[in-house]
Amino acid sequence: MRLSMSSGNKKWYTIFGLFLITAIVSAVIGIGVNDVDKAIRGDKNDQILKELKEIKETVKIKKETGQDIEPDREEILRLGEGVSKAFENWEEDQKRIKAPELVELLLAETEALYEAGEYYKALESVEKAYRVNPKIFDVVNWYGRAFRWVGDYAQAERKLSDAIDLAGNDKDLAAAKGNLAGVLKDQGKYEESEKLYRESLDIKRGAYKPNHPSIATGLGNLAGVLKDQGKYEESEKLYRECLGIHKKVYEPDHPYIAISLGNLAGVLQDQGRYEESEKLYRECLEIDKKVYETDHPSIAIDLGNLAGVLQDQGKYEESEKLYRESLEIKRKVYEPDHPSIAIDLGNLAGVMRDQGRYEESEKLYRECLEIHKKVYEPDHPSIATSLNNLATLYYYMSRYKDAKEYIQEAISIRVKTLGEEHPYAIDSLKGLEMINAKLAEQGE
Numbered sequence: 552m553r554l555s556m557s558s559g560n561k562k563w564y565t566i567f568g569l570f571l572i573t574a575i576v577s578a579v580i581g582i583g584v585n586d587v588d589k590a591i592r593g594d595k596n597d598q599i600l601k602e603l604k605e606i607k608e609t610v611k612i613k614k615e616t617g618q619d620i621e622p623d624r625e626e627i628l629r630l631g632e633g634v635s636k637a638f639e640n641w642e643e644d645q646k647r648i649k650a651p652e653l654v655e656l657l658l659a660e661t662e663a664l665y666e667a668g669e670y671y672k673a674l675e676s677v678e679k680a681y682r683v684n685p686k687i688f689d690v691v692n693w694y695g696r697a698f699r700w701v702g703d704y705a706q707a708e709r710k711l712s713d714a715i716d717l718a719g720n721d722k723d724l725a726a727a728k729g730n731l732a733g734v735l736k737d738q739g740k741y742e743e744s745e746k747l748y749r750e751s752l753d754i755k756r757g758a759y760k761p762n763h764p765s766i767a768t769g770l771g772n773l774a775g776v777l778k779d780q781g782k783y784e785e786s787e788k789l790y791r792e793c794l795g796i797h798k799k800v801y802e803p804d805h806p807y808i809a810i811s812l813g814n815l816a817g818v819l820q821d822q823g824r825y826e827e828s829e830k831l832y833r834e835c836l837e838i839d840k841k842v843y844e845t846d847h848p849s850i851a852i853d854l855g856n857l858a859g860v861l862q863d864q865g866k867y868e869e870s871e872k873l874y875r876e877s878l879e880i881k882r883k884v885y886e887p888d889h890p891s892i893a894i895d896l897g898n899l900a901g902v903m904r905d906q907g908r909y910e911e912s913e914k915l916y917r918e919c920l921e922i923h924k925k926v927y928e929p930d931h932p933s934i935a936t937s938l939n940n941l942a943t944l945y946y947y948m949s950r951y952k953d954a955k956e957y958i959q960e961a962i963s964i965r966v967k968t969l970g971e972e973h974p975y976a977i978d979s980l981k982g983l984e985m986i987n988a989k990l991a992e993q994g995e
Contacts, residue, residue: 596633596634596637596652596656599630599633599634599637599656600652600655600656600659602626602630603627603630603634603656603659603660603662603663604659604663606623606626606627606630606663607659607662607663607666609623610623610624610627610663610666610667611666620667621886623667624667624668624669627660627663627664627667627669628669628672630660630663631660631664631672631676634656634657634660634676637653637656638653638657638679638683641653641683650683650684651684653680653683654680654683654684654687654690657676657677657679657680657683658676658677658680658689658690658693660673660676661673661676661677661680661693661697662693664676665697665700668889670697670700670701671701673697673700674697674698674700674701677690677693677694677697678694678697680693680694681694686717687717688714688717688718688719688723688727691710691711691713691714691717692710692711692714692723692726692727692730694710694714695707695708695709695710695711695713695714695727695730695731695734696711696730698710699730699733699734699737701927701928701931702927702928702930702931702932702933702968704734704737704738704968704969707734708731708734708735708738711727711730711731711734712731714727714730714731715727715728715731721754721757721758722755722758722759722765724754725751725752725754725755725758725765725769726751728747728748728750728751728754729747729748729751729768729769729772731747732744732745732746732747732748732751732772732776733772735747736775736776736779737932737969738969738970738973739969739970739972739973739974739975739976741776741779741780744776745773745776745777745780748769748772748773748776749773751769751772752766752769752770752772752773755769756769762796762799762800763796763800764796764797764800764807766796767792767793767796767797767800767807767811768793770789770790770792770793770796771789771790771793771811771814773789774786774787774788774789774790774793774814774818775814777789778817778818778821779974783818783821783822786818787815787818787819787822790811790814790815790818791815793811793814794808794811794812794814794815797811803838804838804841804842805838805842806838806839806842806843806849808838809834809835809838809839809842809849809853810835812831812832812834812835812838813831813832813835813852813853813856815831816828816829816831816832816835816856816860817856819831820859820860820863825860825863825864828860829857829860829861829864832853832856832857832860833857835853835856836850836853836854836857839853845880846880846883846884847880847884848880848881848884848885848891850880851876851877851878851880851881851884851891851895852877854873854874854876854877854880855873855874855877855894855895855898857873858870858871858872858873858874858877858898858902859898861873862901862902862905867902867905867906870902871899871902871903871906874895874898874899874902875899877895877898878892878895878896878899881895888922888925888926889922889926890922890923890926890927890933892922893918893919893922893923893926893933893937894919896915896916896918896919896922897915897916897919897936897937897940899915900912900913900914900915900916900919900940900944901940903915904943904944904947909944909947909948912944913941913944916937916940916941916944917941919937919940920934920937920938920941923936923937929964930964930967930968931964931968932964932965932968932969932975934964935960935961935964935965935968935975935979936961936975938957938958938960938961938964939957939958939961939975939978939979939982941957942954942955942956942957942958942961942979942982942986943982945957946982946985946986946989949989951986951989951990951993951995952990952995954982954986955983955986955987955990958979958982958983958986959983961979962976962979962980962983965979
C-alpha cells in the first residue's frame with residue numbers, strides 16, 4: 552500500500568486565469584467629487600494613474616514574450632509611494648468623500664501589482680480602495696480575488712458573495728459568480744462550485760454571442776471542477792467544446808488553443824489515457840514554442856505537464872530531463888523564491904522519489920518547503936502540500952516518526968484552511984492512519 556499523495560505540487564493548466572474581469576470604471580454613479588482634495592485629484596496623481604495603466608500593459612506583454620519584468624516591478628513599487636500619499640491625504644482630510652479618482656488610482660495599482668506577482672501588496676492596495684468606497688463592484692470583486700491569491704478563502708468567499716450582490720449587469724454577475732465558484736473549488740466544495748459555474752455559464756450564454764471567448768472560459772471552468780469530482784466524461788466533453796470555440800475564434804497557433812489542449816490532456820491523463828494525453832501535451836508545447844521565446848514560462852509549464860504524464864507511464868529518465876528543463880527556464884525568468892520554482896522543485900523531487908533516489912528527493916522537497924515558507928503565510932495550503940510530500944517521502948524511507956511529524960503539521964494547516972471534508976485534508980488523514988499502522992507494527 553502506498554501513501555496517498557496530493558497533486559498540489561503539480562502544475563496543470565487552468566483556464567481560470569482567463570476569466571473575464573470587468574474593466575475598472577472611471578466614474579462611480581452617484582458620488583460627488585467637487586470637494587475632493589487637490590492632492591487626490593491633482594495632475595501628479597493623474598500622471599501616476601496613467602503610468603500605472605501603461606506599465607500594467609507593458610508587464611502583460613513582457614510576460615507573454617518571456618521578458619524580464621523586474622525593472623517594471625520596481626517602477627510599480629515606486630509609483631505606489633505616490634498612491635500611498637494620495638490615500639494618506641484622503642484619510643486625513645476627506646474621509647467622508649468616496650473619491651472615485653482615488654478608487655481608480657488604487658485599483659490601477661492593484662492590477663499592476665497583480666501582474667507583477669506582488670499578491671500581498673495588491674491585497675493591501677485594494678483594501679485601501681475598499682476603505683474609500685466598499686459599495687463599488689470592481690472594488691469588492693478585486694478584493695475577493697486578492698484574498699484568494701493569498702489563500703484566505705474565508706474572506707475571499709465573503710467578499711465575492713458581496714460582489715454578486717453589487718453586480719449591476721449580467722457580465723459582472725457572471726464574473727463574480729465564476730470567481731466565487733473558483734474559491735469554493737479551492738476549498739473542495741465541489742458541488743457548490745459546480746452549481747455556481749453552471750449559473751455563471753448560463754448567464755454568459757445570454758450575455759455573449761455563441762462563440763465568445765468568455766463562454767469558452769465558462770466551459771473550461773466548469774470542466775475543471777467536474778474533473779476534480781471524477782466526472783471525466785462530462786469534463787472531457789466541455790473541454791472539447793471550449794477547444795472548439797477557441798479554434799473558431801483564434802489562429803491555429805494562438806496561446807489559448809494551447810491552454811485548451813493542455814486542459815484536455817489533463818482530463819485524459821486523469822483517466823489513464825496516457826498516450827492520448829501525451830500527444831496533446833506535445834501539441835501544446837509545439838504551439839507555445841512557435842509563439843514564445845525559448846525561456847518563456849508557458850514553455851516551462853508545458854515541459855512540466857509533459858514530464859508529468861511521462862512520469863505516470865514510468866518513463867522516469869525523460870520525465871526527469873523535462874522537469875529539469877522546466878526548472879532551468881523558471882530560474883531564468885523568476886526570482887529565486889518564486890512559487891513557480893517551488894512547484895518545479897516539488898515535481899522533480901517526486902520523480903526522484905519514484906526512482907528510489909530518496910536523498911536527492913528530500914533535498915529538493917526541503918528547498919520547495921523553504922520557498923513556500925518565505926513567500927506564504929504560515930497556514931497557506933501550499934506549505935501543507937510541501938509538508939505532505941515530505942511525509943510521503945519519509946514513509947517510503949520507513950522513517951515513520953518523521954513522516955508522522957510532517958503529516959500532522961500538514962493536517963493542522965489543511966483542516967484549518969480547507970476544512971476536514973476537503974480531499975487534501977482527507978488525503979493527509981488517511982496518510983496518518985497508514986503511518987500509525989506502521990508505527991504500531993514496530994511497537995511504537
